[in-house]
Amino acid sequence: MKTILEEIESVLDSGTADVSPEIRYIFRSDTTRFTGTPDIVVNVRTEKEVAAVVKIASANGIAVIARGAGTGMSGGAVPLKGGIVLNFEKMNRIIGIDRRKRIAYVEPGVVTDRLREEADRLGLYYPPDPSSSAVSTIGGNFAENAGGLHCVKYGVTSRYVKGFRFVDSAGGINSCGVYAPEDSFPGSFVMIGSEGTLGIVTEIALELLDRPPLEETFVTYHADLLNAVNTVIKIKSSGVDPSVIELIDKDALSAAVQYSKIDLPENTGAVLIIKLDSYFLPALLERSILLENIISLMKVIKYRKAESEAEKKSFWDMRKAVSSAIKRISNDKLNEDITVPVSNMHSFIEFTRALSEKFALRIIVYGHAGDGNLHVNILFDRNNSTETNNARLASEEVFKKAVELGGNISGEHGIGLSKKNFMSIQYSKNEIAFMKKIKKAFDPDNIFNPDKIFNITMG
Template sequence: MTTVDTSLPASLDATLRARLGDGWQVAGDLRRYGEDSSKRWAMPSAIALPDCVEDVVAIVDACREHRIPIVARGAGTSSTGAAIPYSGGVVVSFERMARILEVRPDDRQAVVEPGVLNGDLQRALSPHRLFWPPDPASADQCTVGGNLACNAGGPHAVKYGATRDNVLGLVAVTGRGEVIRVGSNTTKNATGYDLTRLLVGSEGTLALIVEATLKLAPVPAQRAGLRASYVDVASAGAAVARIMAQPETPAMIEFMDAACVRLVREVGGADIPDAGALLMIEADGDRETLPHVVAALERAARGAGLLDLAAATDPAANAALWAARKALSPALRTIAAGKINEDVVVPVSRIPALVAGIEALAREFDLPIVAFGHAGNGNLHANILFDPDDAAQSARANAALPRLFALTLSLGGTLSGEHGIGVAKRDFMDRAFDAPTLAAMRAVKAAFDPDGILNPGKVLPP
């Protein structure tokens, strides 16, 4: 934790207390608003709980006048420290702006406020046989606003895209205190600059999103799954490349390395064979076409190194396997109390090289490093496991991290697929982008937030 001056000007306190009433908190349990799933924390100066767009404008105006930092917050599920108020200031929690404003089934659209939980939105859409595609593992805890902030994805992004691909328009409040409306209510739009896609993934550094028009998809009539086990990760990676090269797009391809396979067997209780790597493959569609899609995926999954290929026809067994997969991240703490979880991405064809490099790093640094994730997008979660009470292990874990990023970038990859940058990866951004590109990003930041009050110290390196 960084020690900062958490005092606020008396005039700002009076202005926002009058505006927000009990939605303005400067005492009590503030720390819970200053921490997230990254296990980092810092103490905010105050908590603001706006109820409407006008409240958000008032907060930004007051904070801008006194150059007070603002950190937008959803449910605190970030693993990168993106929602931590390192500079003190005001944490704006959108828990009271959690309304589903409109569902338009005929247009396949929903209009929501940022505090709506992803899971609650999915349940509200279910009677309309529609869903919003982003499906992170934390769907029942994370907010749509948080999904927008970090461009969240999930297992089904391989077919349906991540958050950025499923947003039509936004209403947001910039660091100038101005309300902007970007995008449109149409799925085709060639009018002006695409500021919608710019704001999605900006982690609250450009504007505070207060409303989103989301693009929905119809719930598939049927789903079918395959479980493929391989002797090693190279064989599984080659299978992923074959699957993605043929015309039928899978709804999901999840990858587990040998350590993850053992974990879901021994800790998760999944009934699967031991293997060097495993793929969970899912297809969806209608009754007539789905069998043909599954057959095509099965043909592509077959190849050198295949140990076992089984249809996941038993819904209960399939649900148990998927539950074990979703529980992988917390289950890793049965191996070690500490972990650094990074969601690096490479082109699909480079997955074998990425996993081979991860295994080499594990040997070099004498630490368990396990990999699993969304293979259809080349997005793997590399988890560096260590004992935080062992200074030598902690030092080796932190030394392995930049090597993981260097490996990823050398393979034509990128630092994050869905977690975002926050502070965890901020200081590696100058390795991912050249100086002119970073300068352009800083110019965009200055245009939206000229005083630098929105989520300072995040995303862009100092």
């Protein structure tokens, strides 16, 4: 009788299956602390191969975990209890870009920036830009419904999905949206953001926009956080329509300053980086003037409009320095991606300061302020059990506060393994029961990414 590996190898054309301890070790984690060693890693190359492997897994009750680049921040690609990891790295063709319809047809393993660059070459624009876009894949972005810097104006991944093809839990191939006048699986679009738990996406059609040719980038230095947050609120209600508003508060700045050449005016309590873009020069000038008026009205310490590409880059370098600087000042951290309404951002950040005192832990907040999506970094020493425990307690309080203020426990990183124990903070029993019904309708035997989002009993 054939082993599972032999069965899988017999259905692969150009793909490969690997059971070597080294490869299984590499595929045991993403960026989180969760680990689980896969039994087999299958490097798929075609939709037909994906369907055939899922069919074998389904017949044998083996878990199937799809994996893009493994940049996930909630444990989505971790094969917690083993199973088959479908590695999409080599299924990475941009099948075509229809310039007239402004649609790109891509395989899931395409790296996000590759699509953005290809679109750019044609004068087109694919806006979703997670900070991981140099590495992350479109399949992973689809599964996590990824956001990013430009999402305050352009929306998240789901806004651009015009259709897709996917393999269901019986190994059948399905199409929806632009791929099929009538969806072959009703309600398929619920798969966007379902973290690989409902099906395996094998091709995605993504809407592209015309690339806005004009842009201006500003940095504003504020005496305190309240002033920065009030500036965000004013900008959002003014018609300035920025494509990016990033907030870096004083603790995040002080971390970044230690490790990069950032020149900050004295007494800076918070910084905003704001980008405007436009198709028409008069519109850009008008919005730029409006923004400068708001900035002066808000009595910021200082602001700069970038005069050159180099200066623009220096603003973004400051933003990028934050994440790596935080990594260097502590041997561990919990990075929670909550959201709160912009009007409640200040109360939320004040709350994190009180929390920092309560648990004697450093908590650093920064993020996509334009849409209230904040990254709360709780730093702790992993060799100190009290700190480790306190960090967990603090993160639970962070989720509770975010929901109390009208927000969400996850803005963009997903639930996966990291937040599954906190789902009840945001969702009622009925809501969770309904999500489980959807899971059972798509995947009655629970083979796709089991253990993620919630535990489920089948039957």
